[in-house]
Amino acid sequence: MNGQSDKDITWVCHKCNQNLALKKVKVRYLEGNFEVELMKCTKCNMVYIGEDLALGKMLEVEKGLEDK
Amino acid sequence: MDLDKLLETGDKCIHTEPPICVASCPVHLDVIAFVSEIEKGDLKKAYKLMEKRIPFARLIGSICDHPCENGCSRKDAGGSIRISDLEKAVVQFGYQPQKKALELPKNKGQVAVIGAGLSGMTAAVDLTKKGYMVTLYEKSDRLGGRIWKYEGKGLEKGLIEEELQIIEKQGIKVNFNANIDHSGLKELENEVDAVYLGTGVWEEVLKIDSDTFQIEDTSVFAGGRLANKNDSIIASVNSGRRAAISIDRYISRVSLTASREREGVFETPLNYKVDKEPFIASIEKKNKYYSENEAIMEARRCMKCQCRDCINGCTHMQTFNISPNAYVRQINHNERIILGTHYANKMINSCTQCGLCKEACFLDISMKDVIHETRESMVEKGKMPLSAHDFALKDMKFSNSKKFSMVRKQPSKEASKDLFYYPVLSYSKYAKGLFRGSGKTGFLFYPGCQLSATHSEHIGEIYKYLVGTMKENYIEGDVGLYLGCCGAPADWAGRQDLMGENTQNIKKVWEENDQPTFILACSSCISIFEKYLPEIEVVSLWEIFDQYGLPQRNIKPGRRVLNIHDACATRHHSNVHKSIRNIVNSLSYKIVELDYTKDKTKCCGYGGLVYYANRDQATEFIKDRINESSEDLLVYCAMCKDLFVSGGKRTLHILDLIYGTNLDGLANKKMPTLSERHYNRTKLKMNLLNDIWGEKQGMDMMNHVDFNLIIPDDIMAIMEDRYILVEDIQQVIDHARKNDECFFNPEMNQYLARLRLENVTYWVQFEEKDKDVTVKSVYSHRMEIVEE
Structure with a gap:
């Protein structure tokens, strides 16, 4: 589900003033549990999800799980 | 779910039943496919279809007595399709020599066929193909029997000789000049496994079973004129074919009769109606045969008879290209899946449950009930896919929360005494109504959630009208007000849990308020009350307008012509249809009825929550209905108006005619967004409490934040598409600002914040300038991210 591109890297965590780094993150929906690499703040752990990812691959997986 | 019952319902559907031409063709040529290939100009494929069903296709196709044409539905609309002439043309232009088929081992048994006429040759060829060693006994010195009578009368000698070579090519042994009589037959019976008798005449009377063609319980079977007692070419061929099936079963020792109901000519339940078909005369052939072009023209006349009564009116079934029987099979499959993808989910959630299919079906098959x-x-x-109905159910929850829902008795005399003085009492029916207050609630006005959002400015006025009117006519009964949602979204979504809860709440209000009659202004409410709360008496606002007269307002009489779109939820409420038409007529409009009207009305596309589960499907419904209408549409359901206006159609709600001032503006008026609906409902509640009940304290139910939210129009449109509300993003931004939880993009100088609300994570990208927060983009996902 890794759909993050270079342009996403321009975001920084406002509170921690940290650049984001690609890390393994747990995501879950209905019966599905996955681990995927996403950009996140290494200090406060806030995870970044871009629009392309949310409305692309992520939505596809959501729909897939809903029809399981 | 009782899947056996479901399948039974599906089996009732006759969509796949053959047309009368196929049912009356003894060998069941697939006439629709045959004609369709001709129509496409592919006569070779058409010939292949003949060959598949008709033995010696070039011969039989040229001399068949075509019982198929007798019952043709086109008969009374220009003349039966000339299937026989089409076959002849296909024999001429579409014939291709058969590729040599792989020879099967002939080890299933031995069969003697007596008589090399039509039925005998058919039985011989069919049995050879089934793997039997067949020997033909013919008393003359040539094959074909009475086929030779047609030499020069429809068949050329060369063609006959060529086609009869099939016998030799199949490796069938032929004994010519073999006159088999009774004793010859007895000898053969002992030598082979079964005998077929196709001699046309026989020395004694035979007891031939009309279904199996067996002679008593012997190994002898008979067909052709011995069995048919007529000269029909195709019946003769058919008897040979069916006897061959019996012989195969006899030798294989399986039941001769099981599952053979539809062999030969049978009656089809399909009764295709031609009343709407234009008259198209048969194409006359200029020469002996149709030319290819003439054949194509004649084929075009074929109506491809198939029961599509429900499909013709249903955008949903058309979109999914499905009939009830196939639909039911897909549901059955979907229901039985344990591990794997439920492919039919989207389809099941794309039915508006409007019930038109049942109206159109002479067998009363109701896909509405099946889907429900x-x-x-x-x-x-x-x-059930969570996302399909989530938004609508949350909207219902909102409408039944304190943000909208409320119940009030008619303002008491004590509280209204400020109004009881001259001249108010003399001109205001409302004041008079309050003055006559009895304290006992006889009526409860229940405008519903959607109308309260789209026409909120009129709800208070309607309430006052009702107090004035009902108290004038019913001394006892006061008029109360009840805001809320009837539960239609839960019903459509299959949420019986929520439905039950909702029904109980409404019932409680009803019981606590002297069991009043509900005055309903929404068609969905009417059907929900009828279904779940039959003990509550209801009357539609439109009936009250019709019965007691319209509000005393300066209503301008209309001159325009209107098409009335009846609401599907009240398709069986003729009293509602009548009241609406009476009101419209009384305002001097001219009504032109649509083809699909009253009990046969169509859905606008909102029903069944299709609007949320499959927006594209809803759009198809909207387009379909709009295309049907040439005039402005008149509706009496808030959502119908919303959807038609969204499709660019000038649409007026019945309340627009009564309370509206600028009808041209109203006909095109963009309906409130999803966010505005929430706002309007809350605002309505606040206004009513303030204006009518004088309740001011603690009534500010709006959300307040310390920034000024600016949402450009294009972003608002995206939010509508994605079911994201202003109040959602307000919370996201508020949370980000208060907790400093967001991302920042120094190049763009913009923020990006997220917040999970219930089961959805909302993301908002925004720009800040002093107190102004301008939204740049919004999106959401349901997947939960574990931040650890």
Whole structure:
């Protein structure tokens, strides 16, 4: 589900003033549990999800799980 | 869900039943496919279809007595399709020599066929193909029997000789000049496994079974004129074919009769109606045969008879290209899946449950009920896709929360005494109504959630009208007000749990308020009350307008012509249809009825929550209905108006005619967004409490934040598409600002914040300038991210 591109890297965590780094993150929906690499703040752990990812691959997986 | 019952319902559907031409063709040529290939100009494929069903296709196709044409539905609309002439043309232009088929081992047994006429040759060829060693006994010195009578009368000698070579090519042994009589037959019976008798005449009377063609319980079978007692070419061929099936079963020792109901000519339940078909005369052939072009023209006249009565009116079934029987099979499959993808989910959630299919079906098959039951079952099993109805159910929850819902008795005399003085009492029916207050609630005005959002400015006025009117006519009964949602979204979504809860709440209000009659202004409410709260008496606002007269307003009489779109939820409420038309007529409009009207009305596309589960499907419904209408549409359901206006159609709600001032503006008026609907409902509640009940304290139910939210129009449109509300993003931004939880992009100088609300994570990208927060983009996902 890794759909993050270079342009996403321009975001920084406002509170921690940290650049984001690609890390393994747990995501879950209905019966599905996955681990995927996403950009996140290494200090406060806030995870970044871009629009392309949310409305692309992520939505596809959501729909897939809903029809399981 | 009772899947056996479901399948039974599906089996009732006659969509796949053959047309009368196929049913009356003894060998069941697939006439629709045959004609369709001709129509496409592919006469070779058409010939292949003949060959598949008709033995010695070039011969039989040229001399068949075509019982198929007798019952043709086109008969009374220009003349039966000339299937026989089409076959002849196909024999001429579409014939291709058969590729040599792989020879099967002939080890299933030995069969003697007596008589090399039509039926005998057919039986011989069919049995050879089934793997039997066949020997033909012919008393003359040539094959073909009475086929030779047609030499020069429809058949050329060369063609006959060529086609009869099939016998030799199949490796069938032929004994010519073999006159088999009774004793010869007895000898053969002992030598072979079965005998077929196709001699046309026989020395004694034979007892031939009309279904199996067996002679008593012997190994001898007979067909052709011995069995048919007529000269029909195709009946003769058919008897040979069916006897061959019996012989195969006889030798294989399986039941001769099982599952053979539809062999030969049978009666089809399909009764295709031609009353709407234009008259198209048969194409006359200029020469002996149709030319290819003439054949194509004649084929075009064929109506491809098939029962599509429900499909013709249903955008949903058309979109999914499905009939009830196939639909039911897909549901059955979907319901039985344990591990794997439920492919039919989207389809099941794309039915508006409007019930038109049942109206159109002479067998009363109701896909509305099937879908309803299916959705309930999906919910029960936890297999209903969460996102399909989530927004609508949250909207229902909102409408039944304090943000909108409320119940009030008619303002008491004590509280209204400020109004009881001259001249108010003399001109205001409302004041008079309050003055006559009895304290006992006889009526409860229940405008519903959607109308309260789209026409909120009129609800207070309507309430006052009702107090004035009802108290004038019913001394006892006061008029109360009840805001809320009837539960239609839960019903459509198959959520019996929520439905039950909602029904109980409404019932409680009813009981606590002297069991009043509900005055309803929404068609969905009417059908929900009827279904779940039959003990509550209801009357539609439109009936009250019709019966007691319209509000005393300066209503301008209309001159325009209107098409009335009846609401599907009240398709069986002729009293509602009548009242609406009476009101419209009384305002001097001219009504032109649509083809699909009253009990046959169509859905606008909102029903069944299709608008949320499959927006594209809803759009198709909207387009379909709009295309049907040439005039402005008149509706009496808030959502119908919303959807038609969104499709660019000038649409007036019945309240627009009564309370509206600028009808041209109203006909095109963009309906409130999803966010505005929430706002309007809350605002309505606040206004009513303030204006009518004088309740001011603690009534500010709006959300307040310390920034000024600016949402450009294009972003607002995206939010509508994605079911994201202003109040959602307000919370996201508020949370980000208060907790400093967001991302920042120094190049763009913009923020990006997220917040999970219930089961959805909302993301908002925004720009800040002093107190102004301008939204740049919004999106959401349901997947949960574990931040650890």
